[in-house]
Amino acid sequence: MSPVALPSHSVAVLYGPKDLRVEQRSVWPPSQNQAQVAVVSTGLCGSDLHYYMHGRNGDFAVRAPLVLGHEAAGIVTAVGPGVKHLVPGQRVAIEAGIYCRTCDFCTKGRYNLCKSMRFCSSAAVFPHADGTLQGRMNHPSFVLHPLPDNCSFEQAALAEPLSVLIHASRRANLSSGQSVLVYGVGAIGLLACAVANSLGASRVVAIDINQTRLDFARVNGFASQTFCLPPADRAKTTDEQLRRAKENSQAALAEFGSSAGFDVVFECTGAEPVIQMSVHTAIAGGKVMLIGMGTRNVVLPLSTAALREVDIQGSFRYANTYPAALALLASGKLKNIEKLITHRFPLQETKRGFDLLSRGQDEDGNMVLKVMIESS
Ligand SMILES: [Zn+2]
Ligand SMILES: [Zn+2]
Structure with a gap:
């Protein structure tokens, strides 16, 4: 039997300070209880910028090539065995923190304090968990949140900082x-x-x-x-x-x-x-x-x-906030929220997005608040 060639997708990978390369990687099928998501929008955040500029964020240094990005939303493209609440084609927000669900913190609703937390795009754990600045990612389905109909992908990406x-x-x-x-x-x-x-x-x-x-x-x-x-x-x-x-x-x-x-x-x-x-x-x-x-x-x-x-x-990150954040974004109660997104780049130009964010101003003197990277 001849080997089947896997499809590939683009990934923005950080190798060191300001050394960000867009590469092609194979798309693997989702495993048990995972869904595969085609990432659509990722917002760049201050912690991503720290990693990009210095190769580290506080105590956490990048020890192996790392994919940044943790404010994201996309479309489910496949589901692994055991996934019940998602179907291909569904629009979801990607919650980047994967918590254990069994420790005291997790069972008491404070999973942001979970000692076994694996937060995608953070170098706090090793091997690092890759973030969302890529075309496809397999992610545990329990941290994928269906979007309300009137919530755009960009709005859903804001659900993380919100x-x-x-x-x-x-x-x-x-x-x-x-x-x-x-x-x-x-x-x-x-x-x-x-x-x-x-x-x-x-x-x-x-x-x-x-x-x-x-x-x-x-x-x-x-x-x-x-x-x-x-x-x-x-x-x-x-x-x-x-x-x-x-x-x-x-x-x-x-x-x-x-x-x-x-x-x-x-x-x-x-x-x-x-x-x-x-x-x-x-x-x-x-x-x-x-x-x-x-x-x-x-x-x-x-x-x-x-x-x-x-x-x-x-106050550290968040726990059990995504449904409330998405509902709030869809409610229209956050006046002018879309104006936070000042710049947009395709994944291939992620480096430009980071450089712009680090300067705080674009070529025309406009201020930079939230930069969105569009993966697909
Ligand atoms: Zn962040
Ligand atoms: Zn836990």
């Missing part, structure tokens, strides 16, 4: 009538604003160092009011930095006409001076949600938090 904010909002018990302050209005911060608005926040305001981004947030209804932090040299001492954080906080709260502070503060920058401000700008009894990552050890005005019962909470 999930991060849905999870954080749940942890913050964010509810209607609360006031919300968001630090950093990149894609994640804008989604924080959008989720807060959809939950009926009494007001949503934003702070950034970039006036163009703040204008975008205000003009498109993500934030009702904004404050641009003045540019400053790095503080020479910790005391000076803490003093500045307090002064900047007072200036921002005065601008917002809200000297008491905000019920929920989403910190989406990961920058130390901003994390310090978060504590000062939360209302007594309020919450600071840490979404941004970037500074490992941070000096905090801890008594300012403790004596005012400001809860500082971490």
